[in-house]
Amino acid sequence: MARTQAADYSERRAAIVDMAARLYADKGFLGASVADLAEALGASKSLIYHYYPSKEEILFEVMDQHLRLLSAAAEDVLARDLPPRDKLRALARAFMGLYVGAADRHKVLLNELSALPPARRAEIVARQRRLIGDVEQLLTAINPDLSPPLRRPAAMLFFGMINWTHTWFRADGPVGAEQVADLAADLTLLGLRGL
Amino acid sequence: MARTQAADYSERRAAIVDMAARLYADKGFLGASVADLAEALGASKSLIYHYYPSKEEILFEVMDQHLRLLSAAAEDVLARDLPPRDKLRALARAFMGLYVGAADRHKVLLNELSALPPARRAEIVARQRRLIGDVEQLLTAINPDLSPPLRRPAAMLFFGMINWTHTWFRADGPVGAEQVADLAADLTLLGLRGL
């Protein structure tokens, strides 16, 4: 009787990506070896190379999966029947929520882009650009008087507030993720109104 | 006759740190080898180890020098006889100016902290905290009604806007560093007033 793909094939792949996210976040992509990853999983390196063709492809998987969640959350928020101002607040909360729920993956997505092979990097960058474009459009809807050349910088400052949280925000700290998201949304909204 | 220190000792040290900043910014600290650094300098690895005891110590020098510039700029701005709101704007401009003038060092300071040995890392972190505390005090002076637990997050969102620029801002782009600094200051000031 021919043996088929292991029943837990996708669970094993998920376990590898999950542990890789943790190690890459802690030690950096170059600082965490495949041997480290194998040891953390209680498996051999060969086991890892059975599931993924290269170390870089595991990094791509970490980033790809997380970026899919971010994009899906953005699509979901933008499709809602809400005023643009409420959409921005909802977006800030969604991003912060995903950051808290997947801090390792978030950190890897933000820090290790340059470690990807060019083709893979281009895939990630293209989707990040779409996300940035969405926010830019939202800011323009909120304040149509915002000068066109300042729209991209304004969107990037918003992302800066949200993305930089990975360096200081602690889920077990005194201020919650939702409060920080609201603070970032408020600075953007009040600033946008005043400009 | 005992040989004395080479006349160009400090120039050579400076050249090493400067090139290291460029390579560490481009390829990451772990991605740039000491051999890469030597080759870029047209020198041997041994030459480098004559001037610095370890690869990590060169990294510390890159970060230390840049952070000194940031701290000095902050001290200078805070000592001026200006309303707090104007100090925040001047601070944003000073930080963006240093970023543009030393993009490599700025990037290294923000990205490679975890590569420092613990004692050296603690030195850098302590001085970064002082800078953050200064901004926190400034924000509190601007709006004394800002709830105490939100003061640190507000300061970190400000730093997020400024620091994140290293991922997207180009000095040869359509919008100048001063404009971006003013935009970040405006979002913070208008937001702080509205909260």
Next chain:
DNA sequence: CCTACCGATCGGTAGG
């Protein structure tokens, strides 16, 4: 200030 090396570890693959 260089060439010549070291102990160790890197990402990836062999046979079975």
Next chain:
DNA sequence: CCTACCGATCGGTAGG
């Protein structure tokens, strides 16, 4: 002849 793995080791390169 298949898939799922292991212990051991490959050719090169890292920091020093």
